[in-house]
Amino acid sequence: MFIINCPYCGERDQTEFTCHGEAHIARPDNPSEISDEEWGRYLFFRENPKGTHFERWTHDHGCRRWFNVMRDTVTDQIIKTYKMGEAKPEISNE
Amino acid sequence: MSNQPQFFSPLTQKEKIASDNISLELIDFLGKINVRLKEDDVQARDAVEKYLTYSLPKSAGEVTGNNETRVLWLGPNEYLLLSEDEKKDNVINGLREILSDLFCAIIDVSDYYLTMRLSGPKSIEVLTKACPLNFDQYLTKGNSCAQSYISKATVLIDRLSDDLVFDISVRWSFADYLWDWLADSSNEFIFSEK
Ligand SMILES: [Zn+2]
Numbered sequence: 147m148f149i150i151n152c153p154y155c156g157e158r159d160q161t162e163f164t165c166h167g168e169a170h171i172a173r174p175d176n177p178s179e180i181s182d183e184e185w186g187r188y189l190f191f192r193e194n195p196k197g198t199h200f201e202r203w204t205h206d207h208g209c210r211r212w213f214n215v216m217r218d219t220v221t222d223q224i225i226k227t228y229k230m231g232e233a234k235p236e237i238s239n240e
Numbered sequence: 241m242s243n244q245p246q247f248f249s250p251l252t253q254k255e256k257i258a259s260d261n262i263s264l265e266l267i268d269f270l271g272k273i274n275v276r277l278k279e280d281d282v283q284a285r286d287a288v289e290k291y292l293t294y295s296l297p298k299s300a301g302e303v304t305g306n307n308e309t310r311v312l313w314l315g316p317n318e319y320l321l322l323s324e325d326e327k328k329d330n331v332i333n334g335l336r337e338i339l340s341d342l343f344c345a346i347i348d349v350s351d352y353y354l355t356m357r358l359s360g361p362k363s364i365e366v367l368t369k370a371c372p373l374n375f376d377q378y379l380t381k382g383n384s385c386a387q388s389y390i391s392k393a394t395v396l397i398d399r400l401s402d403d404l405v406f407d408i409s410v411r412w413s414f415a416d417y418l419w420d421w422l423a424d425s426s427n428e429f430i431f432s433e434k
Pocket residue numbers: 152153154155156205208209210211
């Protein structure tokens with residue numbers, strides 16, 4: 147059983163949560179001015195790292211808030227959870 | 241035929257459970273008001289607290305209230321206010337008036353949720369059969385609440401007192417299912433008394 151630390155509710159079972167893909171992807175401010183390729187990059191291109199990944203999650207069966215998760219894709223270890231709007235944590239090379 | 245509205249819920253026909261170990265009953269028609277304020281809006285918060293005459297919950301799982309109303313923490317900027325069904329319109333109008341210039345949402349969700357009361361020494365044992373909450377960590381005392389799920393139904397659990405009394409609010413369409421599930425799970429504790 148995985149425990150995820152919701153930044154609002156505290157430690158809860160993973161089955162209360164859903165992952166919604168990569169975090170920190172900003173929608174371009176000027177969609178009409180950028181090329182199809184740039185728009186396509188924003189829409190479809192994602193990191194697929196072996197190691198630390200930043201994701202958006204929701205606490206569906208709890209407070210229903212969105213938040214960010216820093217997770218290791220190899221070990222599935224959740225390194226950190228933090229609120230929307232907070233800065234992306236640094237990746238430490240230990 | 242009378243034109244008066246008939247109050248009816250999916251649980252009206254259910255037979256309530258009353259035993260030494262476990263009890264389950266329907267709490268009919270509570271006024272439920274969803275209140276949303278901006279998380280950092282001190283002015284709105286103060287206005288609501290002055291109107292209610294007590295403070296809003298500050299941290300996750302906190303419940304505050306008095307004899308007339310009860311406020312449950314739902315999120316950092318969201319609360320559920322409970323009142324008697326007949327008084328809810330007063331409360332809604334009152335809140336809308338004091339918050340008229342401020343950013344807020346006051347929504348009547350009374351008919352969206354049904355509430356059933358599970359109580360008795362075996363109630364946590366029944367809940368833990370299909371609720372992932374750690375009951376050593378959450379809902380450990382009276383006036384605390386938590387949102388989670390029981391079996392397949394998303395629920396809001398409100399522990400009313402240090403005694404084991406839980407008001408479980410569930411979406412209307414899940415009420416029949418959840419009642420049957422709780423009744424079924426309680427069965428073993430009822431029979432073992434005999
Ligand atoms: Zn949460």
